[in-house]
Amino acid sequence: MSQNATPSLRDLEHHDAFIERHIGPNDAEIAQMLRVVGYDSLEAMTDAIVPGKIKSPAPLALPSPITEVEALAKIRAIADKNQVFKSFIGQGYYGTLTPNVILRNILENPAWYTAYTPYQAEISQGRMEALINFQTMCADLTGMEIANASLLDEGTAAAEAMTLAKRSAKSKSNTFFVSNAVHPQTLEVLKTRAETLGIDLHIGDDSEAGSVDSYGVLLQYPNTFGRINDYQALADAVHARHGVVCVATDLLALTLIAAPGEWGADIVVGNTQRFGVPFGFGGPHAAFMACRDAYKRSMPGRLIGVSIDAEGKPAYRLTLQTREQHIRREKATSNICTAQVLLAVMASMYAVYHGPEGLTRIARRVHRLASILAGALRSAGVAVGHDFFDTLHVAGVDAAAVHAKARVAGINLRQIDASSVGISLDETTTRADVIALATVFGATVTDIDALDAGTHDALPAGLRRKSKFLTHPAFNTHHSEHELLRYMRSLADKDLAMDRTMIPLGSCTMKLNATAEMIPVTWPEFANIHPLAPADQAAGYKQLIDELEAMLVECTGYDAVSLQPNSGAQGEYAGLLAIRAYHRSRGEGHRDICLIPESAHGTNPASAQMAGMQVVVTKCDANGNVDVEDIQRAAEKFSDRLAALMITYPSTHGVFEEDIVKICEIVHEHGGQVYTDGANMNALVGVAKPGKWGSDVSHLNLHKTFCIPHGGGGPGVGPCAVKSHLAPFLPRTFGGAGEVGMVSAASFGSASILPISWMYITMMGASGLRRATQVALLNANYIAKRLAPHYETLYTGRNGLVAHECILDLRPLKDATGIGAEDVAKRLIDFGFHAPTLSFPVAGTLMVEPTESESQYELDRFIDAMIQIRDEIRAVDEGKLDREDNPLKHAPHTAVMVSASEWTHAYTRELAAFPLPSLKLQKYWSPVARVDNVYGDKNVFCSCVPVEAFKGEIEAFSEPNVA
Known part of the structure; x- marks a missing residue:
């Protein structure tokens, strides 16, 4: 079409489609990059890369691309088909109020949701501090010595507890006892996991647990029907036969009832969903595992620990089990390679915002409402269980009739059997809800305050919590929205996420997460x-x-x-x-x-x-x-x-x-x-x-x-x-x-x-999805081609091309200069980049995947950084930079380092901080210097750091094997 021609409606609509928002390079950039790679079209390049035997003969049978407005209208029509009732079903899932300051500034904030796993510690200090808060929260409330940085859900966390107990118990039994009062969905997951591992499950009443020969037991506290049982004697009996006591629990209840660690639990799991994370039809929600310190080196999942950086200051890092699958492979204790970080951050911030007093107040209100409802039901002759926190087990009723009446009122109750139902109250429950629930059962509540005054708590007297929790300043400082907002911003500012820079991780596909997709x-x-x-x-x-x-x-x-x-x-x-x-x-x-x-x-x-x-x-x-x-x-x-x-x-x-x-x-x-x-x-x-x-x-x-x-x-x-x-x-x-x-x-x-x-x-539609793949291939090959004079690409396929990622081999440079892949990864931080994948799948390499979302400008910025780094390595090789005292070995450089009164390095401050002129216009500063991984593994510390440590008193938390 000529410059003066009137564009057709189809042309205009094409340019409105989302595809051009998602794919980084425009048509002119794609053409220029293709020339660098050596092809005149995306189709020709695709044919050169992809083996003919596997290529699809026909386009995807999907609709054409559409706009964000059109897609949002379509999914709004789908959403409107859901009916939002007031759900009192419980069974491990509870209504919760997400504080708006957390909703907007964590869940809806790309600084948090576009961040990657904190494998590069120096640029992940903010999210790891939030996860340290999560670990501390879980350990404190459960009364255990250490907790991990989240698991996938309560059911799979219980399955991980079952296998951790198997590895840790001194018992020779192959039987794992599971209480029949554990949440039913947890039982389902346990059955699946046990069958393939050859573990014998014994599911029975709690009264049997002490007599069944098992290597471990799993109890629910409070149980799935709401009852709070005293398990002290049972725990003693299990320990006497060298078994392990596992407990699934509810963190909000633990603000009021004795922590499992205080009466004998060895491993505690649960879900943090009710700490500000909505139902979401089942997830995602951050589960947790807390355990005895003795189990920490076998605990599955991720664990955030505290080490020191090159300046001797505290610094967070992944510790112990980090990617154990890549080290131990088929001997790994778990296949877990991910977590629920964003949800764990939300839950931890919920605890930071409310603090111990606020959480206790929420729990007391929930319990009072449950007690009042129980009193109202009993006054109407309805049988209700005793010793509960928030869940009522109502027996002796016509369950079908109750559910039918509840549904008319827009209420969901738990279906237990033909003559009993469950009612779980939560943070969202109101006085009006209590009145409506009572009405469903034929009870009348006219004065809740009067009923409140005449109703006793239903917590077992011998199991009321006496110990303190969440005493660290992190949970006792940020209770106003202003303070929490600033705290969350300070953490986000420490990190590199995709809202600041390309994250060129191979095998991880860090592509655009568009706002319209998230809404x-x-x-x-x-x-x-x-x-x-x-x-x-x-x-x-x-x-x-x-x-x-x-x-x-x-x-x-x-x-x-x-x-x-x-x-x-x-x-x-x-x-x-x-x-x-x-x-x-x-x-x-x-x-x-x-x-x-x-x-x-x-x-x-x-x-x-x-x-x-x-x-x-x-x-x-x-x-x-x-x-x-x-x-x-x-x-x-x-x-x-x-x-x-x-x-x-x-x-x-x-x-x-x-x-x-x-x-x-x-x-x-x-x-x-x-x-x-x-x-x-x-x-x-x-x-x-x-x-x-x-x-x-x-x-x-x-x-x-x-x-x-x-x-x-x-x-x-x-x-x-x-x-x-x-x-x-x-x-x-x-x-x-x-x-x-x-x-x-x-x-x-x-x-x-x-x-x-x-x-x-x-x-994206059919054409957009194909184009995204082709541009992903183009971007990777563009980087490999432009960096070819400087770095060797380890593997190529047909026609000397790579797929969507390329592996840069740093091993020859390490042999010649002593500068290795890790040094390059850390030096990239000084340029404002997250490192590519380090030493996987080949040790001593960097695997780069740019994805289709990155523009040519961003690709060139990364390439410029890598070329500058190569020049620095060459300077080391030529003796212009010292083999040990050079900017690569000391990277990343913090603002404190380069602005200090004394500068002892043989290279300049300017080279350290501003190796490219563009960095003087926009600069990311790593909050810590290079983190000492060896120190962190020798001195395991995995909870909130004492404030004194940040004043230079590193000894406060550096004792070996402290947790």
Whole structure:
């Protein structure tokens, strides 16, 4: 079209579509970058990169791109099909009031939701301080010595407790006793996990727990029916036979009742959902685990610890179990590779805002309302249980009639059986709610204050809390909105997230999380639906889930999808369970060998052993490709036992392997199934479909390819997509049918964030999704090509090209100069960049993935930084910079360091702080110098740091093995 031509309506509409907002480079930049890479079109470049055998012959059967306004209108119509009743169902999920200051400045703030997992400690100090607060909160309230930085949900946390107890107990029993008063969804997850690990579950009444020979017990306190039991004697009995006492609990209740650690618990788990995180139809919510100090080196999940930096000042870091899957692989104690950081931050800030007095006041109000309601019901002749916190077990009623009457009043109660119901009150409960609830049961409340005056508390006298909690200043300072706002801002300012800079992490796909995608998450119609609400109240969710599943089926070429797994590792586990159940259904339950290339993500072997499989590692060749001949040999050797091959595609080394179809054929020939890790699906959408080239199952990372934010290391969603023959073996929903049990506590996992991926796919449309993939390939190859004169790209595929990420090999430079990949990673902080993936999948390398969201300007800014760093390395090599006293070895440089009166380094302050002129216009300052990892592992400290420590009194918390 000429410059003076009148644009058509179609042209104008095309430019209004979301696709041009999501993809960073514009058409002119794409053309220029293509010239650098050596191609005249995206299609020509795609043909040069992607093997012809796997390319999709037809476009995605999805609608065309649409605008943000149009997509929001469509999802608003879906949301309106949900009915928001007042839910008193409980069962581990409670109404809560999210403080608006937290809603706006954490959940809706890209400084928090676009941050990545804090593997680079120096640029993650803010979110790690928030997580230290979370750990301290959980440890204090449970009365335990140490807590981790969140788990996925209460059900899976209980399963992790079961396996931690197994590793830690001195008992030789293989039985784990579970109280039949544990939440039902937790029992479901425990059954799934125990079966594959060969653990014998004994589910029974609490009275049996002391006499059953078991290595551990799991109790619920208060239990699922609301009763608060005294477990002191039971805990003593379990300990006497060398067993471990695990307890699932409620943190709000623990402000009023004795902490489990005070009466003998060894491991305590639970959910922090009611600390300001909405129902969300089941998630995401941050679970927790707290335990005895003796278990800390075996505790699953992430643990934030305190170390010191190069200046001797306190600094936070991930400690102990950090990515143990990549170190211990199939010997890992857990496959957990993620957490629920954003939700843990919200819960911790809820505790910071309210403080110990505020939390206690909330708990007392909830308990008073529950006690008043119990009194009203008893006065009407209704039988109500005793010794409760917030949940009433109402027996001897016509449950069907009660539920029918409640529904007319817009109320949901818990369905227990034909003659009993449950009522769980919460922070959102009002006086009017109590009156309405009483009316449902035929009771009349005319004067709540009078009833209040005549009603006693229902807490057991011997179990009232006497110990203090949350005494650290962090929980006793920021109670005004102004102070909390400033505190949260101060933490965010310490960190690097995508609102400031590209995060070029390979295998992590840190792409744009568009505002329009995020908006529906906080709509009440999505946020305020209880996961166990009647199905007709969640019609909107059903439509959303059905449509998203269909979208993912089309993108992947599989036939069915389960959205239940709430992390990538859970998706792996679900996929392997499907393969295991499939083999068993065919009378081939003996198939237990899982082939895994040595280049695989560490969660792969960890998930395989959790699914009861034996891992056999296969080789890679000198070019980083899977060694097909070695797979052939292994498949032949274990032909009778071969269960599966787990393979990542494109490979973990960032290339499209030519022989993927042949590999699938080899595995199938020997009776196995092919599991394709979906971590790199970002390079495939709209271009190739795993389900069409021979793969049987994949997990997908919605928090990577499909735009759900990482949120500092979670939430995640890891759907499991399968071919039709595996579809019957996807995880069943709660109360549903199926061969394979639940892998997460909620039927649809982290349902409240599914609108994000729905919005992304809907707005991008078929053409937009393909273009996103192509630009992701272009951006990676552009970086590799421009950096080629300075750094060697370790692996390339056909035509010397990479996929969506490239591995820069720093090992030759380390050998020549002593400057290694970690030094480059830390030096990038001085340029205002988060480092690429460090030393994975190959030690001594950096894996770079720019994604399609980054503009040419941002790519060039990163390239300029890397070239400047290469010049500095060259200066070391040439003797112009000292091998030890140079800006790379001392990076990152803090403002305090470069502004100090004394400067002792052989290089200039200007080179330290402003290695490029552009940094004088906009500069990020690391809040700490390089963190000492060795010190942190030798001196484990994992709770809030004493204020004195920040005044230089580092000795206050540096004693070995303090927690």
